[in-house]
Amino acid sequence: MSNEKEKIILTADRPTGRLHIGHYVGSLRNRVALQNTGEFDKIYVMVADAQALTDNFDNPEKVRKNVLEVALDYLAVGLDPSKTTIMVQSEIPELTEMTFYFMNLVTVARLERNPTVKAEIQQKGFGASIPAGFFTYPVSQTADITAFKATTVPVGEDQEPMLEQSREIVRSFNRIYHTDVLVEPEIYLSKNKASLRLPGTDGKAKMSKSIGNCIYLADTPETIHQKVMSMYTDPDHLKVSDPGKVEGNTVFTYLDAFSREEDFPEFLPEYGNLEELKDHYRRGGLGDVKVKKFLEKVLRKTLDPIRERREEYSRHIEDVYEILKAGTAEGRKAAGQTLFEMKDAMKINYFDDASFLEEFKAGLK
Numbered sequence: 001m002s003n004e005k006e007k008i009i010l011t012a013d014r015p016t017g018r019l020h021i022g023h024y025v026g027s028l029r030n031r032v033a034l035q036n037t038g039e040f041d042k043i044y045v046m047v048a049d050a051q052a053l054t055d056n057f058d059n060p061e062k063v064r065k066n067v068l069e070v071a072l073d074y075l076a077v078g079l080d081p082s083k084t085t086i087m088v089q090s091e092i093p094e095l096t097e098m099t100f101y102f103m104n105l106v107t108v109a110r111l112e113r114n115p116t117v118k119a120e121i122q123q124k125g126f127g128a129s130i131p132a133g134f135f136t137y138p139v140s141q142t143a144d145i146t147a148f149k150a151t152t153v154p155v156g157e158d159q160e161p162m163l164e165q166s167r168e169i170v171r172s173f174n175r176i177y178h179t180d181v182l183v184e185p186e187i188y189l190s191k192n193k194a195s196l197r198l199p200g201t202d203g204k205a206k207m208s209k210s211i212g213n214c215i216y217l218a219d220t221p222e223t224i225h226q227k228v229m230s231m232y233t234d235p236d237h238l239k240v241s242d243p244g245k246v247e248g249n250t251v252f253t254y255l256d257a258f259s260r261e262e263d264f265p266e267f268l269p270e271y272g273n274l275e276e277l278k279d280h281y282r283r284g285g286l287g288d289v290k291v292k293k294f295l296e297k298v299l300r301k302t303l304d305p306i307r308e309r310r311e312e313y314s315r316h317i318e319d320v321y322e323i324l325k326a327g328t329a330e331g332r333k334a335a336g337q338t339l340f341e342m343k344d345a346m347k348i349n350y351f352d353d354a355s356f357l358e359e360f361k362a363g364l365k
């Protein structure tokens, strides 16, 4: 029943906070663009609350209050519920059941090699007390992806090891159970290098809700101003006349990710393009404040309409709730179908399988 010609998108975000500009350039912007190509048969986007609980199990309130926040961010950036199915993970229990069977197809040693999980364990300071649920979240993520037979997963670069793990599980499942039920997903990364893993405003780690180094899609113009002005630049660029470094300079990284050719005539007509601005900074004679003011305008151009749409949807939050509920019901059907096919391949669908009893009876004779 698997239809290899279908093109299907699945991605998810953890409701551990509102979404930020790292999500936007790393994944959301691509999702909206792919959605609007009209080339995909199905598009699923999920609020991964169960995954968020793997490292927030003692704080379900935080997860609960961010479910609708993330849904608002989705709608604000232009995900359209008439084209994209928006769902809540924990309300699709079929995913949990699939995870249970996938657990058998991975080894602890293999899970230990996942560099993203390794880094997160360090960052969260779990020490020797790593929750098994957190450690195995790439397996549950495989269920999220395969339940919808996703072919295309638009995510940031940090998700590369997860996709590799998913592909391995799919191959193992199909081989062991002699089936082609599951589909190997492909990662879809941003073409723009700065967008693959946008750093935080502190310039240190990846922008991440858990670290708190974020510019949020919902931030007010005042907050954006304040965050941009206090951003990390080149620590050796002390005087305006000093030559400056562009590489590793977060302000320029954000310009790489956000600025467009047309921003120059509009906001900074002395320069023809980003390369000219960078060259001047490298030579010396260009102050951080000027670059930051430009960045602020560039960011506002993208973020202002998003924030306005978000406010509009907030005024109709009941509709957002209904969108989530309807999307989840639809997603549950698709996941149920895949689970049925999986159990059929595993020959454990005893009560839907007439030969189960017949074979046993034949053996009794």
Ligand code: ATP
Binding pocket: 011, 012, 013, 014, 015, 016, 022, 023, 025, 026, 027, 154, 155, 156, 157, 158, 159, 195, 196, 197, 198, 199, 206, 207, 208, 209, 210, 211
């Ligand atoms: P948490 O700290 O709770 O893990 P997060 O900020 O890392 O949150 P996730 O919900 O884990 O966000 O990630 C959702 C999606 O956004 C994934 O596809 C991830 O690759 C992408 N993403 C997250 N942060 C960035 C970033 N800084 N740059 C590019 N993509 C990102």
Ligand code: MG
Binding pocket: 208
């Ligand atoms: Mg993350």
